[in-house]
Amino acid sequence: MANSDTMAAPAALAAGPRGPKPKRRMTRGNIMVYGTLFIFALYYALPLYVMVVTSLKGMPEIRMGNIFAPPMEVTFEPWVKAWSQACTGINCDGLSRGFWNSVRILIPSLILSVAVASVNGYALSMWKFKGSEVFFGILMIGAFIPYQVMLYPIVILLREAGLYGSLTGLVLVHVAFGMPINTLLFRNYFASIPEELFKAARVDGAGFWAIFFKIMLPMSLPIFVVSLIIQVTGIWNDFLFGASFTGPDLYPMTVQLNNIVNSVQGVKEYNVNMAATLLTGLVPLTIYFVSGKLFVRGIAAGAVKG
Amino acid sequence: MALSEATDAGQAGPTKKPTRLFKNMASKIAALPMVFTALVIFVGGTVWTIVYSFTGSGLLPRLKWVGLDQYERLWNSRKWLVSIENLAIYGICSLILTLVIGFTLAALLDRKVRGEGALRTIFLYPFALSFIVTGLIWQWILNPDLGLQSVVRGMGWEAFTFDPLNNSSLVMFGLLIAGLWQGTGLIMCIMLAGLRGIDEDIWKAARVDGIGTVKTYIRVIIPMMRPVFVTSLVLIGSGIVKLYDLVVAQTSGGPGLSSQVPAMYVMTAMFGGQNLGQGFAASTMMLVSVVIILVPWAILEFGGKKRG
Amino acid sequence: MTNSIEIKNLDLSFGAVKVLQDLNLNIGTGEFLVLLGSSGCGKSTLLNCIAGLLEVTDGQIFIKGKNVTWAEPSERGIGMVFQSYALYPQMTVKGNLSFGLKNARVPKAEIEKRVARAAEILQIEALLDRKPGALSGGQRQRVAIGRALVRDVDVFLFDEPLSNLDAKLRVDLRVELKRLHNQLQNTMVYVTHDQVEAMTLADRIAVMKGGKIMQLGTPDEIYNQPRNLYVADFIGSPSMNFLEGNLEGGAFMVDDMTLPMTGYDFAAPQTADRPAIIGIRPEHVVTGELVRNAPLQFEADVDLVEPMGSDTLVYAKLGQHSFRIRMDGQARVHAGEALAIGIDPARASLFDKATEDRL
Structure with missing residues (x-):
């Protein structure tokens, strides 16, 4: 821009503000x-x-x-085949099994993690107690620890609780690992709400839960959507936890997809593979194209330092 | 600011009612899941793994101390050394290229181009996809017999060779193409937000002073965006260390060992090789590398603020 | 007058920072007390302590004779109005007014009655079904006041309630607030940094600095007999002229000038000689015809003139000292002219230079 302006300058010099x-x-x-x-x-x-x-x-x-x-x-034959006939090892009932597993993992994980994270963020921004910042700090640092470091201890914890290999166990793992980013998101959002509103509610006799449900929740629907978007894409796209904490019958879609496409047996059917890949990517892609600006906002929130 | 910081009963004055301890109780109860996650999973899990990395655990974790044996074996393992080397190549290239591409795209979009919204949507959508999907797409596109290579050959350029996934010296770059495709959109988005955060008057001042566009970016804008670059660096860095899914999907670590990465080494040792001790030692090394990335950043970001 | 609020030896610290120190204050029933000070002086902190929104480190607070030091805000019998109005955005005006009553489980009929009464007093009946987003700033602040009103309490706390309003509206609401106080006759504690608000509204003003009360008194006392240099400087606009010199034998000596302090009301009958500072308000300097009757007369050199319509501010030199004089708006003075001025020592203030306390 600056370049083209300076090039136009000599012409204007001669006769003041005239010329072409x-x-x-x-x-x-x-x-x-x-x-x-x-x-x-x-x-x-x-x-x-x-x-x-x-x-x-x-x-x-x-x-x-x-x-x-x-x-x-x-x-559309490849799509049909990918959905209902593609084989992973002995199972030949297609990706549909993985899809429904993923749905069964996704929904409870979503509800739980958004509920926990929003309450965390609320407590951390408005009802600080001794040590609350320390726990939050640990949570934030935890987000950077490679998952492999914590994988085996979690296997032991889940086994002790009788949840290893179950969807419930995987759901709890998703809730735990979704906690840092979503807690940060909610904490920053609630911290941006004027402190006086919180004070006014306290003078009005509202307690922890009353302020949360009656004042804060109705004000924070957009941030809930952002958090949901982060969680849907994160949980749906997970491979590591799904592969580590569930068995073949309960594999989420990503794991099953990988097993279908990278299976060494049989002739490679690239069209079926691509249909399966596309099917797996469809949920987050839909979220992305529908949510637009909110998706970007979620990303930006994730990038903000704690 | 703490609105209602509850004080411990211990330091309470004589006039304090005994119920002080239960003040803010709802908040403490509500935070229990967070406290559990922070202490048991994050701290407990990490410490557990570090402790057991000094044991001779095989199929099952056992507290049989072997000192640094696991680490010695790790650093004598060819597979681990190859993994480290691969990750270093991928990491350095990914870091530089992600920053350069991310910033370039953001700067171009910031020039008030037409169709900015559509372009941004195109640049960012891969980020919504999983690494598994990413890996499988690029595995297909880079397929030597039917993919990009065969298309170019079909156009008459018979000698054209581009088959990184089956070439052990190029395979990491094959992964890099896919990794950049998935991740640069995020950095572009962050950079664009950073650029938009810069005062318009800076540009006006630069124009009045007759500083060219490129020079303004290099001399004025980039130094102003230091925090954005630091954030990007941390994000890219911690993502690189975690590199796993993409490799599983795109190359499964092959050909041979040539696209092995540390995370894969850990997973094989822990779940495939019944060699838990090796897995713990290797994952502890991953943790160390993250610490090396994070500590300077933390000192830079938070250490300076406290002093200033 | 009985005390509505008693504050005894109040301390508050955030970590090592002491925000309030050993603060004592009694507020009478029906009194309008203004806490005045610049930002960071602790005035809002004190108000939040009274409201129970901040936990005190030490000391006690009584409201209507009851020790409420550790009581919840809603149990203290107070209503509070905030600077940012702090209306609940998703509730209607009626919802905002009744929220506290619902929390207190007040019967529905009673809620209706009280909301209707508050709406009538504040003339916001027509707005009851609207959301705060659809209200103007002034209307929002009325609703915020209404929220305190429906609680039917004896103590109202105001935290800079007018500072978010534009200048004209601020004056209107100020007048209304005074009228409201006359009508309700309840205790009001009002925090502001605006001295005009303080002077016009208050029965008594507490000027605060660094977590301490510098002076507690009626607006008249604060203005005419500031107890120390800080209060003298803080109150009044344009601020007081200060000249440094010495008090010698009942006269104030500065450079080659001597100002006999005849008529000045010394705090102690025998005030020893010492380095001192004299303070003279720009509006207490007389000019023109009046100079002849003034006890002390000087000639000043006009340096700069700021005509402000209602009055004229003259920056002059008195000896080597710069000196502000407030003249009426019609005064025709020009820079470079000599100006005869008169000063009455009875209206001046003398401060000890070392302790900065009034002599």
Whole structure:
């Protein structure tokens, strides 16, 4: 911008504010800007496109053709197969099993983790007690510890509680590991609510839970949505915990997907694989495209330092 | 500020009612899940693993002390050394490229381009996808017989070779392409937020002073965005150490050992190899590397503030 | 007059920082007391202690003779009005007014009655079904006052209630608040940094600094007999002129000038000679015809003139000292002119230079 302005300057010098109107800037600089953006957009967008077109082709077409070419003959056969017939080891009932497992993991994890995190954030911002900041600090540091460090002790804890290998156990693990980021999110949000509102409610005789449910909750719906978005994508996309704490019957979708695609047996059916991959990615992608700005806000909240 | 900091009964004055101890009780009870998670899972789990990394645990954890034996074995294991080397290559490239691409894209989008919203949506959507999905997509695109390589060859460029996933010296870069695809959008988003946070007047001042656009970015804007860069660095860094799912999905650690990473070593030792002690020692080393990343950052961020 | 609020030896510290120190204050029933001071002086902290929103470190608070030091805010028999109004955004005006009563399990009919009465007093009947977002600043503050009103309590606490309003509205509401106090006759404790609010509203003002009360007195006492240099400097706009010199044999000596303090009401009958500071309010300096009748007369050199419409502020030099003089708005003075001025020692204030206390 600055460059093109200085280039226009000499013409204006001679006769004061006269001369030709400055041209709309379609300069080399602008071509560079749009060109670079276009190339990067291709890099990010093409894989999704490839996934979609591959999943709609038949295997013969894939074997002879070009992965970027649109399907000559659209078929939904791979999708059906991925959903209901694809094999992992002995099971051949498709990804649907993993999908429903993931749903059964996701819903209780979501409710529990958002409930716990919102109460944590509320207690940490408005009802501090001795040591509350210390626990919060540990939580924040905990978010950076590689999960592998805590994996085996959790196996022991779950085994002791009789929950190892069950969905309940996995749900609890998701709640625990979703706690740092979501607690931070809620704490920062509640801390931004004017302190006087809290004081007024106390003068009005409202206690811990009354203030939470009657004053704070109705004010914080957007942040609940942000937290839900973080948790849906996080839990749905989890692989490590699902693979470590459940067995083949209860594997979440990501684990099952990996087992289907990377299985060494049989002929590779790339169209079915891509349909399965797309199916697995569909839930977070939908959340992403529907939520738009709130997703970005969730990310930004995650990036804010504690 | 603490609105209702409850004081311990111990330091209470004589006029204090005995019920002081139960003041703020609801808050303390409500925080129990957090206290449990922080103390038992995060602190307890970490300490447990560190302690057991000094034992000869095999199939089951046993408190049979072996000193630093596990660490000695770890650092003598070729697989571990390869893992470290792989992660170093991936890490350095990922760090630099993520920052450069993330900032470049953010700066370009910040130039008031048309279609900013659409472009941002395109740049960021991979971040919503899991590493498993990411790995599988790129495994397919990089498929030598049917993917990118064959397309270019089909266009008449017969000698074209691009098969990183089956080439042990290139496989980490194959992973890098997928990792960058998934993660740069996040950094772009953070950088863009940082750029938007900069006062418009800075740009006006730079223009009045006749400083060119690129120079303004390098001399003025980037130094102002130091906290944003630091945050990005920490995010990228801690993500790199955790690198696991992507490798599992895209290469399964192959060909041979050439895309092994530390997290994978840990998982194999703990759940596959019945070699718990090795797993604990290796995961403790992962923790050490995170500490090395985090401590300077924490000192920079929080140490300075307290003094100032 | 019985005491409505008694504060005894109150201490409050946040860690090592002492915010309030050994503070004692008695507030009479029906009194309008203003806590005045600049930010960070502890005035809001003190109010929050009275409300029970901050836990005191030491000392005791009594409201209506009852020790409430450790009572919950809602149990203290107080109503509170905040600077930011602090209305619950998702509730209607009626919901805001009745929230506290519902928490206290007041019967529904009684709630209706009290809300209706408060709405009538504050003239917000038409707004009862609206949400706070749909109200103007002034209306919001009325609702906030209403929230204290429905509680039917004897003590009202105000935390800078007018500072978020624009200047004109602030004056209107100030007048209304005074009227409300006359009507209700309950105890009001009012925190502000605005001395005009303090002077106009208060029965008594407590000027605070560094967690201590510097002076407690009627607006008249605070203005005319500031007990120390800080209060003298803080009250009055433009602020008092100060000249440093010596008190010698009942006269104030500064440079080559001598100001006999005839008519000045010394705090102690025999005041020994010492280094001292004299304070003279710009509005107590007379000019023109009046100079002839003034006990002390000087000639000042006009340096700068600020006409402000209602009056004129003149920056002058008296000897080597700069000196502010407030003249009426029609005064025609120009920079560089000499100006005859008159001072009455009876209206001045003398302070010990070392202790900064009034002599």
